[in-house]
Amino acid sequence: MSAPFLPTPADTRAAQQQLTRLAAGQDELSPGLAELMTQMLSQLAAGKAIQITAVDTxxxxxxxxxxxxxxxxxxxxxxxxxxxxxxxxxxxxxxxxxxxxxxxxxxxxxxxxxxxxxxxxxxxxxxx
CATH class of the missing domain: 1.10.1660 (Multidrug-efflux Transporter Regulator; Chain: A; Domain 2)
Structure with missing residues (x-):
């Protein structure tokens, strides 16, 4: 993803729900991936735009x-x-x-x- 993702109100609600699931340990993710997802979802849940960029090798x-x-x-x-x-x-x-x-x-x-x-x-x- 190179363009910013601007969350809709529905996206914000979905991010909040997913954060709750992550906090409850309902999703089986590695600790590093869980932290990354938590950071990303926290921004979306707050209604902020995010941008994900792949790091070149x-x-x-x-x-x-x-x-x-x-x-x-x-x-x-x-x-x-x-x-x-x-x-x-x-x-x-x-x-x-x-x-x-x-x-x-x-x-x-x-x-x-x-x-x-x-x-x-x-x-x-x-x-x-």
Missing amino acids: EIGTGQAAELLGISRPYLVKQLESGALPYRKVGPRRRMKLEDVMGYKAKLDQQRREALQSLADDLQEMGLD
Whole structure:
């Protein structure tokens, strides 16, 4: 869906009913899908328009940098150093979303380990 969906009053009522069913656990959905549906239906139940956009399997450096929480120039340096695979389409660099998400998981793990190490050091020093 690329155009906004503007709910009618009937759509709003149906969204409210479906939200009630989700909250009662009457629909068998994975937790992630249930959360997504709850967010979407909450907006519709409030009478708000929504727009759903599919995420491309390949993304550019701007999108990847935003996802990773780093600057685009830093990401480009990481790409050129081989930290993350990419391909060039003309002058642009394209990465597979799964590679970016894997790299994000690796960064998140490194951050958690660094924080744990810092917390351990503080505890040893008695500054906890």
